[in-house]
Amino acid sequence: MIAVAAAAAFLATFNETFLNVAFTPIMDDFGVDVNTVQWLTTGYLLVAAVFVPVSNVLYHRFPTRPLFVAVVAIMVIGSVVGALAPSFTVLLIARLLQAIGTGLLTPIGMNITLAVSPREKLGMNMGIMAAMTTLGPSLAIVLSGALLTIAPWTTLMWVFSGLTVVVLLSGALILCNVAALGHPVLDIPSFLLVAVGLVGILYGVSAAFGGAALYAGISAVVGLVAMWMFVIRQRRIEHPLIDMRPFSNAPFVIGVLMTMLGLVFVFAMNVIIPLFLQSAREMSPLGASLTLAPGILLTVVAGPLAGRLFDRHGGRWSIPLGFLLMAVFVTMVGVAAGYSSILLFGVLYVPAVLATALVIGPSQTFALSQLDRETSPHGVTVVSTSFQIAGCVGTSLAAGIYGSLTASNIRAGNSEADSLLTGFRGAVALVVITSIIGIILAFLAYRSKRPVEAAQHPENTVESIMKTDVYTLSAEQTVLSALQTFTERGISGAPIVHPDGSLAGFLSDGDVMRYLSATHPSSTSIYSYAIGADDDLAQAMSDLASLNVMRLATRDVLTIDASSSIADAVAALSDANIKKVPVVRGENGPVVGIMSRSAINRLAIGSYLSSRDELLHPVGSGSHS
Structure with a gap:
């Protein structure tokens, strides 16, 4: 079932960029300009965004298997209609049908994974889902470029319809109902308001670059009014389409905005680079897609690594660094576009797109980590919707700037090549500006996080239950002296600190045992003395007496801040499958405590017993003789 869900996530995101490389031949076939053709992506993402919140209602109202099959069937129909489309209008309608499936399918697949995954494998399975949603749009560009070298663009629609049929049949055969079914009600006015908004x-943004300023202004005003009415309605109805409570959390909002800015970069460049390379450099679709391929495929590998980096060290420096690298290297790509070397162009784009791995996933994690258990599901809906909206904005703005600057330069008498270069550099300037905004937001995010944490209930922080009597080791100690500390204090491991109190590493008796088993096989236990292995033990201990603790220590130590919530501590210990974690105060700050599973267990049991006692013996009650 998880494999089917992952395939569905891959399929949905794969189709978001599958037609991007085909924009040039589609423009030629239907006689449309870049501002019009970009609606094949913008409209797709827009409709998907509208239907993401609807998926939660449908998932809890209809059995999983028939719902899954029906949603994928909509995508099959859209693909066949698109392949046979006699006009651009029909092709756009077909894409919007596919988008309905995408908006519903991705969250349904995530819900299936959450429902069937064992707790100890949830992180891995959700990681698979994340990898599939990242791999989808990346692989789509490469595959579509390869297909377009040997077949017309309509082949893409037929290939996608074949893939959707395979997923449909897999779902029909494998899936079973996993949702707790009820009768949730879809609020139609809310749906219509968010759609109109x-x-x-988005139409206002697109029309503004097309020269229709009046229509753009009217459209934007109508959209803003509809969104304002949508927000008001969500706060008044019992079952809102999107719960507004997460928006009262400033760090969450900033995290969502940072995620969207990273996605704007990706979608803008995924549209503009193939257009520019095919139009200005007369490259084939395959050549254009292969220029993008190394960076975006490496991002699939970099994403989990960046997530692990965030888990261990937070995003205080990595997120702004990611935005900075995006701005610097995409600027260099804009400069390289004026030269003849496509190799230089492609090489410079690799670090630019790799930097998005430091931004998108970590920013999303930062945003959701700011919410409590009650509002987290609503935060997931907000983040999922923001993904699609960011894609719309990035595609629409980049294509609009590219098209309008190119057209204005041609009208001014410049050559077509120079005009296309100016349009491309205008789109580059857009993502540089958004990256600079991202740097500012990254610093604001962590500045806003600290007061929020301090203002929260202090009894719910790590500091309130951590063990403050911490036994530490010096980075200059030997392993034998560390073992002596373990024995005297009755502990199995301890943090190693520098002279200034900052964390250098962590040493456990397990680290020592692994070393002994490799270097002194007969002394795999320091208690071998008990079975008469005197000589072996003496030799092993002599070795440990001259060995510095940092030789065996774990240097990349997972830590947690003293002001973090207990929920964060639970997640850290569970995800890393460890029993205790050093507590620090501030980034790279001193070790101030140890957080353990046993402390959390005592808190949970104590809270339960206290609440049970209050229930059995309410305050003010008494016995009567």
Whole structure:
């Protein structure tokens, strides 16, 4: 079932960029300009964004298997209609049908994974889902470029319809119902308001670059009014389409905005680079897609690594660094576009797109980590919707700037090649500006996080239950003296600190045992003395007496801040499958405590017993003789 869900996530995101490389031949076939053709992506993402919140209602109202099959069937129909489309209008309608499937399918697949995954494998399975949603749009560009070298663009629609049929049959055979079914109600006015709002705002942005300033202004105003009415309605109805409570959390909002800015970069460049290379450099679709391929495929590998980096060290420096690298290297790509070397162009784009791995996933994690258990599901809906909206904005703005600057330069008498270069550099300037905004937001995010944490209930922080009597080791100690400390204090491991109190590493008796088993096989236990292995033990201990603790220590130590919530501590210990974690105060700050599973267990049991006692013996009650 998880494999089917992962395939569905891959399929949905794969189709978001599958047609990007085909924009040039589609423009030639239907006689449309870049501002019009970009709606094949913008409209797709827009409709998907509208239907993401709807998926939660449908998932809890209809059995999983028939719902899954019906949603994928919509995508099959859209693909066949698109392949046979006699006009651009019909092709756009077909893409919007596919988008309905995408908006519903991705969250349904995530819900299936959450429902069937064992707790100890949830992180791995969700990681698979994340990898599939990242691999989808990346692989789509490469595959579509290869297909377009040997077949017309309509082949893409037929290939996608074949893939959707395979997933449909797999779901029909494998899936079973996993949702707790009820009778949730879809609030139609809310659905219509958010649809009108998003369409109005995004059409206004697109029309502004097309020269229709009046229509753009009217559309944008209508969209903003509809969104304002949508927000008001969500706060008044019992079952809102999107719960607004997460928006009262400033760090969450900033985290969502940072995620969206990273996605704007990706979608803008995925549209503009193939257009520019095919139009200005007369490259084939395959050549254009292969220029993008190394960077975006490496991002699939970099994403999990960046997530692990965030888990261990937070995003205080990595997120702004990611935005900075995006700005610097995409600027260099804009400069390289004026030269003849495509190799230089492609090489410079690799670090630019790799830097998005430091931004998108970590920013999303930062945003969701700011919410409590009650509001987290609503935060997931907000983040999922923001993904699609960011894709719309990035595609629409980049294509609009590229098209309008190119057209204005041609009208001014410049050559077509120079005009296309100016349009491309205008789109590059857009993502540089958004990256600079991202740097500012990254610093604001962590500045806003600290007061929020301090203002929260202090009894719910790590500091309130951590063990403050911490036995530490010096980075200059020997392993034998560390073992002596373990024996005297009755502990199995301890943090190693520098002279200034900052964390240098962590040493456990397990680290020592692994070393002994490799270097002194007969002394795999320091208690071998008990079975008469005197000589072996003496030799092993002599070795440990001259060995520095940092030789065996774990240097890349997972830590948690003293002001973090207990929920964060639970997640850290569970995800890393460890029993205790050093507590520090501030980034790279001193070790101030140890957080353990046993402390959390005592808190949980104590809270339960206290609440049970209050229930059995309410305050003010008494016995009567």
